[in-house]
Amino acid sequence: xxxxxxxxxxxxxxxxxxxxxxxxxIADWAxxxxxxxxxxxxxxxxxxxxITDLLDVLKVNFKVGHIWQAExxxxxxxxxxxxxxxxxxxxxxxxxxxLEVSRLPHNDFKKMVxxxxxxxxxxxxxxxxxxxxxxx
Numbered sequence: 001x002x003x004x005x006x007x008x009x010x011x012x013x014x015x016x017x018x019x020x021x022x023x024x025x026i027a028d029w030a031x032x033x034x035x036x037x038x039x040x041x042x043x044x045x046x047x048x049x050x051i052t053d054l055l056d057v058l059k060v061n062f063k064v065g066h067i068w069q070a071e072x073x074x075x076x077x078x079x080x081x082x083x084x085x086x087x088x089x090x091x092x093x094x095x096x097x098x099l100e101v102s103r104l105p106h107n108d109f110k111k112m113v114x115x116x117x118x119x120x121x122x123x124x125x126x127x128x129x130x131x132x133x134x135x136x
Contacts, residue, residue: 006057010040014118015062018135023112025119026051027130032110038118051124051131055088058133064092064099065136070106073128081126096136 006012018024025031028051029043042049058064067089074082093099112132113119 005060008040008042011042011120014038014040014120015058018062018117020135022135023116024133024135025113025116025130026054026133027119027121028124028126029121031119031121031130032113034114034119036114037116039121040118041121043121043123045123046125048123051122051126051129052084052088054120054122055131056091059088059091059095062133063096063136064133065096066134067092067099067101068109068112068132068134069101069103070109070128070130071103072106073126074103076127077129081129085126085129098136 002012006015014024025037029041029046033039042054069085073085089099089101106128109130109132116132
């Protein structure tokens with residue numbers, strides 16, 4: 001029986017199938033549904049878990065080369081929320097110095113979703129806090 005790390009079997013199954021250059025969406029509970037994208041719903045209640053909580057767990061063994069986020073994130077959130085996300089991104093960057101972070105219009109962000117291996121829903125209420133991770 002797993003005692004540490006990610007204990008959710010559905011999430012472990014999804015993560016184990018991601019390979020080089022595959023993408024993974026991490027989003028809030030209200031993010032749209034796509035028929036062809038596997039969804040793992042971790043949302044428990046508003047704010048639990050946060051996207052940054054999941055990032056902190058993933059950085060241990062998920063190699064990320066690129067992160068995408070909607071550019072609207074920067075204009076709609078207070079500095080402390082932006083700093084929390086940037087700190088989580090920096091946690092990956094310390095492990096993977098080649099990491100790039102790009103912000104693009106939200107509609108362009110959503111156009112990338114159908115190509116993802118999976119989508120993880122969280123309880124995060126952060127406006128435009130959704131991200132796409134590309135594995136290296």
